[in-house]
Amino acid sequence: MRLIIYNGKGGVGKTSVSAATALRLAKKGHRTIIMSVDTAHSLGDSLGVELGPDIRNVAPNLDAFELDIIHEMKTKWSSIRDYLSAFMMSQGIDGISAEEMAIFPGMEMVAALLYVLTFRNENTYDVVVMDTAPTGETLRLMSFPDVSNWYMDKAFSMVNRLMGIARFTIGKVVDFPLPSKEVMRALGELKDQMTEVKSILEDGQNTTIRLVLNPERMAINETRRSYAYMCLYNKNVECLVINKVIPEDADGEFMKIKLDEQKEYMQMIHDSFEPLKMMTAHMLRTEMRGIEKLEQLADMIFGDSDPIETYSGESPMKFYSETPETATLKIKMPFVEQDQIDLYKGRDNTIILQIGSQRRTVSLPMTLANAELLGAEFGDSCLFVRFKR
Ligand SMILES: Nc1ncnc2c1ncn2[C@@H]1O[C@H](COP(=O)(O)OP(=O)(O)OP(=O)(O)O)[C@@H](O)[C@H]1O
Numbered sequence: 513m514r515l516i517i518y519n520g521k522g523g524v525g526k527t528s529v530s531a532a533t534a535l536r537l538a539k540k541g542h543r544t545i546i547m548s549v550d551t552a553h554s555l556g557d558s559l560g561v562e563l564g565p566d567i568r569n570v571a572p573n574l575d576a577f578e579l580d581i582i583h584e585m586k587t588k589w590s591s592i593r594d595y596l597s598a599f600m601m602s603q604g605i606d607g608i609s610a611e612e613m614a615i616f617p618g619m620e621m622v623a624a625l626l627y628v629l630t631f632r633n634e635n636t637y638d639v640v641v642m643d644t645a646p647t648g649e650t651l652r653l654m655s656f657p658d659v660s661n662w663y664m665d666k667a668f669s670m671v672n673r674l675m676g677i678a679r680f681t682i683g684k685v686v687d688f689p690l691p692s693k694e695v696m697r698a699l700g701e702l703k704d705q706m707t708e709v710k711s712i713l714e715d716g717q718n719t720t721i722r723l724v725l726n727p728e729r730m731a732i733n734e735t736r737r738s739y740a741y742m743c744l745y746n747k748n749v750e751c752l753v754i755n756k757v758i759p760e761d762a763d764g765e766f767m768k769i770k771l772d773e774q775k776e777y778m779q780m781i782h783d784s785f786e787p788l789k790m791m792t793a794h795m796l797r798t799e800m801r802g803i804e805k806l807e808q809l810a811d812m813i814f815g816d817s818d819p820i821e822t823y824s825g826e827s828p829m830k831f832y833s834e835t836p837e838t839a840t841l842k843i844k845m846p847f848v849e850q851d852q853i854d855l856y857k858g859r860d861n862t863i864i865l866q867i868g869s870q871r872r873t874v875s876l877p878m879t880l881a882n883a884e885l886l887g888a889e890f891g892d893s894c895l896f897v898r899f900k901r
């Protein structure tokens with residue numbers, strides 16, 4: 513099963529591009545589902561259909577739903593919730609509601625990934641398209657090396673937090689019920705599921721991330737950061753979708769000015785992300801809504817090609833550590849022959865690589881923010897930049 517996750521800054525067109533992709537996949541004959549994992553859902557709006565938390569068919573070969581974490585909390589994980597309620601009650605506090613549990617960060621993604629796992633295990637779909645919330649939340653999940661531990665940590669910090677509340681409320685710590693066998697079993701099962709989810713997420717052949725951005729400074733900066741992050745955590749970013757590109761023949765003084773500005777930003781995108789595959793879509797004059805418009809968007813992005821394709825099985829950029837003190841950034845640079853590499857520290861925790869006529873600006877992960885730059889080597893069509901922490 514293929515899993516395609518779209519991510520990017522707010523408003524760049526993630527939902528539109530996800531919906532367009534899903535429609536095209538379905539048209540190509542793949543059993544497709546698109547899921548929206550964003551509290552501010554707009555997938556139904558984009559497709560022009562009524563969507564809710566239950567999976568429904570919206571076109572031949574295409575199912576869709578908008579994940580609702582409160583609904584998930586009410587319908588699933590009941591033993592864990594019951595335990596937490598019993599725990600709260602033992603503290604003299606009314607039980608915890610699904611709404612209260614739903615506020616914990618990352619819950620949506622966990623629930624979404626459990627769906628993905630079910631789809632894969634039951635072989636319901638050939639491809640799952642995930643439309644996500646703007647960068648932050650998705651990144652946070654990607655950044656934890658072990659999703660299952662991440663979940664467990666969350667669960668335990670939640671219990672701690674509840675204990676904190678209990679202390680505050682009643683002024684003393686009282687006994688509380690120990691989790692039952694059933695609760696422990698449910699937690700254990702979740703942990704196992706999360707381990708499986710982790711292996712799905714890191715299977716770069718089948719699971720890929722596509723970053724959507726606009727030719728605009730802030731979107732580029734944010735995309736650079738999230739790209740570095742995802743590479744750092746071994747997620748396969750296979751392409752960029754540059755959306756809302758102003759067409760060359762745009763008329764009017766205002767558009768002409770925008771067009772000039774955009775040229776600079778397109779160059780900046782190339783300098784930052786080459787050799788990552790890039791696809792572009794023009795800004796339409798009218799709102800991007802409804803199936804007809806989305807088909808038009810799919811044409812611009814994919815032409816006749818099949819969006820199920822994995823453009824690259826491995827991200828062109830990778831961070832790894834040989835020893836706790838050193839780290840290496842490996843960047844595929846297949847078109848570079850020049851032996852002269854210039855390396856600079858850039859602003860905002862970036863490094864700038866000048867190789868012949870190519871220039872790359874790479875955002876560094878926080879863990880390398882103050883690392884010393886040791887140098888760079890070129891070999892095997894890859895550039896290796898070494899750091900000392
Ligand atoms: N190529 C395009 N041409 C014209 N309008 C577009 C294009 N792509 C997206 N839009 C419009 O831009 C707005 C934002 O698009 P969309 O909702 O897909 O972005 P998003 O990244 O999912 O936003 P959010 O971060 O709020 O979820 C919508 O009004 C949509 O109709």
Ligand SMILES: [Mg+2]
Pocket residue numbers: 526527528550554643644
């Ligand atoms: Mg959206």
